[in-house]
Amino acid sequence: MSRCQQVARPLVRSLRPCPSAAAAASQSSHTTLAVRYLSSTAARRDLDKTTTTQPGSDALDAALLGQSAAAAPQDTPQTRQQLAALGSADLGSRRRRAALATTGDIPFEQLPYQCFQEARKILNQDREEKIAKIVAETEKIKRLEAADASTMRGGEAYKQKRLVSLREHVEELKILADINDPEVKRRFENGTGDMSKPIYRYLANRRWRSMDHKIVVQRIEQFNIVPDLLPRFEPTMDVKMSFRGYTVSPGAVLDSRLTEVAPTLRMQVFDKGERLLTIVVLDSDVPDEATDGYARRCHFLAANVPWDPSKNLLSLRQVGGGGGELAVPWLPAFAQKGAPYHRLSLFVLEQKAGETLDGAKLKALYGGRDGFSLKSFRDKFGLTPVGFNLFRSEWDEGTAAVMEKHGIPGADVEFKRARVVSMKTPRAAKGWEAKRQGPKYKSLWKYTKRIKGARFERN
């Protein structure tokens, strides 16, 4: 045997599938998983295989949205079992198995990693400092509240300003006390954070600002929501819209069959306390032949929806039932043939603290839907726009059916561009053919006479 062969032999052996290992793999699922554990890609491919796709009702919705229904991660018993096996004590290196077998269930904070424990000491010390500060600041606030404003140089105004800034400082300290806690991070990432606590609201706000807020702001700018609907607008709460269970990205062009039913909203506010919200959906691109322009139409209006940070989900179909008053029910989004896309914007407005809107008055004012102005609505009832989302609607194959089903007239109307007649005087025809129209060139008539689209008039 050559030297080369000698060196390579153990390697070749390890590369070939070992017969005993293969036999073991067929007997026990754990060993196969153990092999997969080393490469994450193989395991993932395997997870894909076990998920089942169900063509049927989902397929239509998915096709409408241009998404594939199978793309959504599915939580089947098989995948759950496999995930559990990945975390089990039977897997991993000999060292890992030994460690798991001998240590039992140690809570995360008490895991015996030296650097980790030292880090926790530092963080705990910092947290205690922060809590002591919170206590001191609260005392200070109490003292200031009890103090007489006339003894201060700035008077009542100074006192109130100082109180506001002290309270803000306490809120900041509350966040700083918890921001370094790995358990808080874990709970937030799991989605089990208690939104009534400032730290989780802060983290949620930061996550929203990192991307979704930017997208919403971009849509407001690029679809000219400002200044078409409001002179200025800065969204401060997260509003996500989903039709028939599909979350749509802001500004997407949606099929009219999908938007036939009212959407479900996922709304998250980031400041504490109860408040009442008003929800408006309006179409800002209704073609108006009379003025040769565009008008606005109210598609949905609900007021007095009680909301707080711990709430998340609101179905616009059930607004009238549990809290909130439905003033104008959902009208399916539609666009007539030939009209450019309609922007349907959803606004969430915050009502003044402790004030409820009169549903009957809203119905009387906006029941007609046409000519709805968000700006005047805002000014009339003292509302603050806080949340925004947007989708677009175009004429498609389902629109006529949807309009007929809901008794909306105008499905047979098609918009066309008015022909613009040229104001230039007609000029004599030019060119080789035009010159050879006369009887002198009779022999060439077969080339010059019957040209499609060209008319040579003799003058």
Added chain:
Amino acid sequence: MSLTLNIRGLATRLFARPRLPTPTTTTTARFTTLTPVMMARFDSSANTFGGKAGLAAKQKRTAKKGSKGEQRDPKMINMLKHFAILSPRRIPPPLRMARNRHLRHWTIHRAWLLFRRREREGRERTLMRQYQGMYAACEALRLSDGPGTRETGYLYRVAMEKKGVYGHHGVPIEYARPQTETPARTPWNHDWKL
């Protein structure tokens, strides 16, 4: 981060060349990239040329020349030279950790940031205190009456002039090198001659 990754990906693609089975395998590490099929090919070549060292060496040389046959564009070589710092050998792969381990890593990272902040702020506080102490001392000196019949602030004026303090027309020896937090590695060069 993503930029780095992209560059990494680019570099990986740039550096990836189809590997030819070169018979010059001096290290065992090289073997790991070869499949058994390739090894079988080596064996056959080794057998046909027998165990003769000279012949084998000749074969090696020719094989090397053959693999070198494809010429690389000098521009490409230059580019590769400059992209070498981005090669996957130089840039470590991103950290891939399981959940708990990542959380521990994050905890340690946060604690380290906090520790550094505390150190920095403590240092700044000390410096500020020292500066303010010096300022207060100077102010007291400026407002004090001088020795004997001297006017107010005489001592301050004289002290600020620092005439002859560092020798005749001298400057403080600290100005001989830039001011640093820690002493130099060689505090004084005793062999220095003009």
